[in-house]
Amino acid sequence: MSTPSGNFGELTYEAMLLSPDKTAVISEGIELTYRQLDQRMNQAGQLFQRYGVRKGDRVAILFPNDIRYLEICFGLMRIGAVPLPLNIKLGNEALTYILRDSGAKVLVFHETMAEKAAELTDATALDHLFAASDTRSFPFAHSYDRLVAHMPVSLSIVPMASDDLCLLIYTSGSTGNPKGCMLTHGGQWWNADTNRKVIMLDRDDRALVAVPMYHKNAMINAVKPVLMAGASMVILPRFEPAEVAAAIHQHRCTYTTGVPAMYKMLLAHVKEEPRYDLSSLRFIICGSSEVPPELVSELRERLGVAILEAYGLTEGGPQVLVSPRWGIHKQGSAGLPLPDSEVRVVSTDGSNRVLPAGEVGELWVKNPGVAKGYWNLPQLSRERISEDGWLKTGDLVRLDEDGYGYIVGRKDDxxxxxxxxxxxxxxxxxxxxxxxxxxxxxxxxxxxxxxxxxxxxxxxxxxxxxxxxxxxxxxxxxxxxxxxxxxxxxxxxxxxxxxxxxxxxxxxxxxxxxxxxxxxxxx
Known part of the structure; x- marks a missing residue:
């Protein structure tokens, strides 16, 4: 699914046509309809345009989970700019490198990130600095909240080609400096829409988002497909087991996404504090690492939900494999490749032989969502992404006879x-x-x-x-x-x-x- 503009910032297009007054997002006492969220995205785009941000410009966003993160991110896309989400857990050295390497001239930061933003400002050359609300400690920063409220609610969406840059997301940099993955408008339309269909989201679903929105887990498993489907989401500022259980109970959330460590903490809390009703959950998505069999059994027994394991990587779509909500579920498997996504298992001995089912090798991926390359790293782009579009993930995997993928680890592990x-x-x-x-x-x-x-x-x-x-x-x-x-x-x-x-x-x-x-x- 796409729009005439081809701009992924219009991902709420269908919801605006069919149900503009339906609840889109709930967070920290704020509830927005699709109409209100759409207008706030437009206002954010207008604000950055007023300050000279144009098509292709990178704008860094230093935010924990917050409604404003959504309006800023997709508002920037609507004017053709490139959001640069920053991992707030990274040290200042890594963040400084990212800002310099990306060439970002604008930084928007949450009030809780003021100290970190101050150090980054001293170390980088930024044209504009926006503080979300309180600017008392930053007299030279613009107040985002105050300025955006006076912007027009309509906006001319900038048309984008399928391979135009949509998002610039830097990987964690576990080896060497972080690397900027260049994701495209067309690729993000495909990946979000395909994942929405695979996990069978509809307008009655309500997702709970407690994992960081600057990370692919939250964005591809909840935020993007929810907004495309016209469903609703509840955003928590952070993962706290008590708050998660209370939010599911209060808002009757139908699914959530996370990692095994989070679900273990949630189960431990539910055992000690069983007062919350979590029966509204239909399924949960678990990505980033394999779910132990004992945890799967306990989640099913305690919560009565289906567990959909998934695998993705920033430059790979991001989503590559996901367990279907129908048919066969295989414990330990990250699931099947998304429709229109090709995968192969290749030998690690340098011969690039495609291996048969059951053998462990490096996972190669080819789909419309694969990154167009790594920012400022043409040699690495050529090494990791073949001329015909195959991404060499660096992850070791085996595929069984039915095509289900089992992640074994990193090639360098x-x-x-x-x-x-x-x-x-x-x-x-x-x-x-x-x-x-x-x-x-x-x-x-x-x-x-x-x-x-x-x-x-x-x-x-x-x-x-x-x-x-x-x-x-x-x-x-x-x-x-x-x-x-x-x-x-x-x-x-x-x-x-x-x-x-x-x-x-x-x-x-x-x-x-x-x-x-x-x-x-x-x-």
């Missing part, structure tokens, strides 16, 4: 242990079968004899009697001995990053400090 290949996710899956292990994360460390070996960080259930030795023995009984964890570290809680996933970098740093960066010896 693979450990060669004494000549044998091992993958952190496979080790984690074996350990998670232990009834006393609630959560686990495996990282690789250097080893004098074996090359690399796994270290397991384990969170146990309450009153567990597990020891490091008993965990190792359990693994050896249930998995290949060569890949058993050489060290087991018990944690009360797993460190999480800004998107709710386990922060592996923090775990690697933790083990490096403990070892003093020495090699591990022994078997």
């Amino acid at each position: 693979m450990m060669i242990i004494g000549g044998e290949n091992a993958y952190p996710k496979e080790i984690e899956n074996i350990l998670l079968r232990h009834p006393e292990i609630e959560d686990v994360c495996v990282v690789a460390i250097a080893h004098e004899m074996k090359g690399k070996v796994p270290v397991a960080f384990v969170k146990t259930v309450r009153l567990s009697t597990l020891t490091e030795q008993s965990v190792k023995e359990y693994y050896i009984r249930n998995g290949p001995a060569y890949s058993h964890p050489r060290q087991v570290v018990f944690l009360d809680e797993m460190p999480l990053n800004g998107t709710g996933k386990i922060n592996k970098a923090a775990l690697v740093e933790m083990i490096a400090e403990e070892r003093g960066d020495r090699h591990v010896s022994g078997s």
Whole structure:
């Protein structure tokens, strides 16, 4: 689905035609209809035009979850500008790099981000700075709230070609500097509309958004398909289990999206505080990492919902695989490729052989939503995206005989242990079968004899009697001995990053400090 303008900022086009007075979004006591939201997007576009923002200009947005994030993001698209969502959890060094690399001349920030914005302003050359509301600490910043309220509610939408730049989203930069993924208007129309149909959204659905909107999980699994479908959404500023349960109960939300760590916390809260009625939930989407079988069983038993696992990456669509709401559900699988999306599993030995079902290799993806390249990185763009449009994801996967994808891990996470290949996710899956292990994360460390070996960080259930030795023995009984964890570290809680996933970098740093960066010896 698209509009005559081809501009993805008009994603509310159908809802405005069919149900302009229907509730579009609810957040922190504010409720907007589609008509009101559409007008606010237009006003945001008008404001930035008044300050010289034109087609192709990048505008950085430093916001937690907030209704204004939506109107700014899609308002910018409507004038042909390019929103640059910033991960508010990143350090100032990474954010400064992104602002400089992108060439952004405008920064819009939430009032809670004032201190971070001040440091970024000192380190970058910005033409304009907009503070969402309070500008007392920023006398040189424009007040977004005050100015936007006086803008006209109508706007001439700037027509956009299918391959025009729509969004510039920087990846987390786990290796090297963050990389800007260039997503197009046509690609975003296709991905959002296709995902909307696959998860079978209709106007009666009401999504709960508690994951960060600057991340693809929230945008592609909720925000974009909801606004295209004319459904409704409830936005929370952050994930807090009590607030999530209360919002589902109060607003009768029909689905939500998140990551396994969040659902574990929600279940723990529901057990202790069972007073909220969560029966309105029809399904939940879980992306970013595999859902342990025990968690799936408990979610189904406790909440009575279908669990749709999904996989995507910023430059890959973003959505690539998703479990269908109908037909066969396979535990541990991220689902089937979206319609009109091609996938293949390719050998990692340099021959680029397409592998048969059941074999592990690198996932290659081809669909209309694949990024047109990486900002200012033409060589990397050529390396990662072939001339005929295949993206080399760097993720290891296997496809079964029915085409369902199982994510094994990152290509650069693979450990060669004494000549044998091992993958952190496979080790984690074996350990998670232990009834006393609630959560686990495996990282690789250097080893004098074996090359690399796994270290397991384990969170146990309450009153567990597990020891490091008993965990190792359990693994050896249930998995290949060569890949058993050489060290087991018990944690009360797993460190999480800004998107709710386990922060592996923090775990690697933790083990490096403990070892003093020495090699591990022994078997």
